[in-house]
Amino acid sequence: MKELAAALPHGRLLTDPDVTASYARDRTFARPGIPRGVVLAESVDDVVATLRWASAHRVPVVPRGAGTGLAGGATAVDGCVVLSLARMTRIRELSPEDEIAVAEAGVITADLDRAAREHGLMYAPDPSSAGISTIGGNLATNAGGLRCVKYGVTRDSALGLEVVLADGQVLTTGRRTVKGVTGYDLTGLFIGSEGTLGVITAATLRLQRLPGPLSTVAAEFASLRDAAAAASAIIAAGCRPSLLELMDRTTLQSIDEWKNIGLEPGTQAMLIAQAEGPPDEMAALCRAATFVATSSSEQEAAELIGIRRLAYPATERLGQCLVEDVCVPRSVLPDMISRIEEAAARHGVMIATIAHAGDGNLHPVFVFERGLDEPPPEVWAAADEVFTAALELGGTLTGEHGVGLLKKRWLELETGPVVTELHHGIKRLFDPLNILNPGKAI
């Protein structure tokens, strides 16, 4: 550790256990190990020095952005060094002409978006955590968000990366151009690899033109199926929503109990949609709705969408939450919702479901008693049923949160043995000493 301290500028290595403990976990229940230190990297050189030292001494390194992950990807392992990129906050370049930005890993997602907006552009990917999560964490998990129904996930906005490999070599992948097919797609390989193949220190990212005036529709339904059908109709009609969010009764009730939104007794689901152009068509497509509010004013829209943003904090008031993340083909969204309701009933577990309905991406939030160290067995049993149902319906275990530690048990159900073998082969190639975030993602 003296060697590591000497290789870094003063003050970048923390070793006080009371301090390092706060860097040991993300927003999941995964029980963390005890790190031997935390590096607060401020430059690529700091990352290189840390990885060279870690390779020389075979010390595991757990890379970390803002620690907002929901799958345990940034959970410390015993004896590791946590490598925080949160201080690498420079936007190295922002080119309005080429509609690209070069941002370091620690840039807060919403800060990049704000910087782009000064030029009439935006950074499209917007995980719910955008205000506190980092670009590096978004890349490591290939984060999604509300707008990705129109603009795609993080990978779709990434043109190239700067990466430090396990042995401290620095490489750049990809390009500054919107197209390019030179060599294998290493950019795609690092994105979503949860820090197991290399440490992303910066990225060249596409920016998007800001859309024209948006209109917003919020509709209430007497059944979740009706709401899901309206979501499908809005997509099928080609309305191209940039946001299409579904909330179930349990979620709405938790918001109502907190903020008194005047929830009607018969309302079982709410759909919130936003798109360019007038709201009329979307509103008309909510055929079975019991109530429809539309708005073309920015402030009213913010209020309607504000309801959706209350969903997680409102649910968290009910107890501890395991936030899940299955994704199914859009056509079977109603079936997936039924399977979640069945699992909740069978195991006596409270599940509040919100969904990025346009993507078929559901977040069933399993609520359980406060004070427990991790979810009780009935919650895992219900979650197991939900995961299995998603796979049976042609879906995937994780739409945008990643595998981390939490989903590893189920991973091979989706990928099968041939893919598993390739995953481990790739891991050995990039990280032969298995020091990079060992035990995660694959």
Added chain:
Amino acid sequence: MKELAAALPHGRLLTDPDVTASYARDRTFARPGIPRGVVLAESVDDVVATLRWASAHRVPVVPRGAGTGLAGGATAVDGCVVLSLARMTRIRELSPEDEIAVAEAGVITADLDRAAREHGLMYAPDPSSAGISTIGGNLATNAGGLRCVKYGVTRDSALGLEVVLADGQVLTTGRRTVKGVTGYDLTGLFIGSEGTLGVITAATLRLQRLPGPLSTVAAEFASLRDAAAAASAIIAAGCRPSLLELMDRTTLQSIDEWKNIGLEPGTQAMLIAQAEGPPDEMAALCRAATFVATSSSEQEAAELIGIRRLAYPATERLGQCLVEDVCVPRSVLPDMISRIEEAAARHGVMIATIAHAGDGNLHPVFVFERGLDEPPPEVWAAADEVFTAALELGGTLTGEHGVGLLKKRWLELETGPVVTELHHGIKRLFDPLNILNPGKAI
């Protein structure tokens, strides 16, 4: 070879050298080797049988779609078996609800688009060869096309793949959902790998909703720089063109000599743009234009775009052509055009340039004497200058054609030694016997 014949249904293995020679090259000048046979695969089983046999006997296998490649990716090597996927033409599924199709590798790109159109959808990627190229070839090269300025390249439409590995194991990658982050991005890794990591036999592809009525603008300019500036202005104004094509004087002249399009003496460049909505804004943005034609009728639009589609065949009437494919950040498109003109002048080579201007993707077409086996030294010297200029301007060697054989000489200039080592490591992992399209892409 008897063993291979026995492992395949009757008639799928060709060995007559007069016949196999016609499967030995794509549309480039790369001098092909002599294959020992050609397998016309009709099923995944045929591909598995071929690769098992090839692994057992260490015979190189060169996968092949329709042979429309422009980089030598499908060029036979001596003693290889060419594995044609062209007979795997089944569209296994087309789901309008989920806006996806599952297509086999041999499906002609335009056929998939046509099938989608019956449901109000389209398959967006449209390389110029869409009418004759295959989905498998498009995936192997990560093909672009005219519409990708709006809809992205082939990779952006691919959700998952069915792949046969070098040893005959079959795997599926990716998913049927629009989002998903389970495991490493193997889908992206196979796409654009030019058959060096596995043989793609089928793919799950995203379909897009057909756009509303399109308007088309064709504008003539007294200089290429003026035309490039208009292209930038159209993008910057947020017109979201689905086509934005630039042609230089040499190209226009070759079209005029053939089809008599009434080219004015002062016209140095033509820009053709297509977008949803009325044409007025795009037309107004062509400020320096000497002539502007607009149209909202489908037939007139087809005529305007027809001029662009004549570009390659018209240039081919002037001699043999080396079609190149650099891509630069959009803001330096005018600089890149100047560099191409300088290279042409310095080496006394005729270069006709067309560009997907919205993407910064230029196709300088080097025209040279008929009857030569390959481009003469002055063409390679000029091409070398063009490649070097593209890299100096922050661009890439190949926007959409691939590296194949033709660009290998320049590859490491772009990628550098660390990436090269990773490329070869990945190749060894997926294909330890080096039987899959050896010598290509990396």
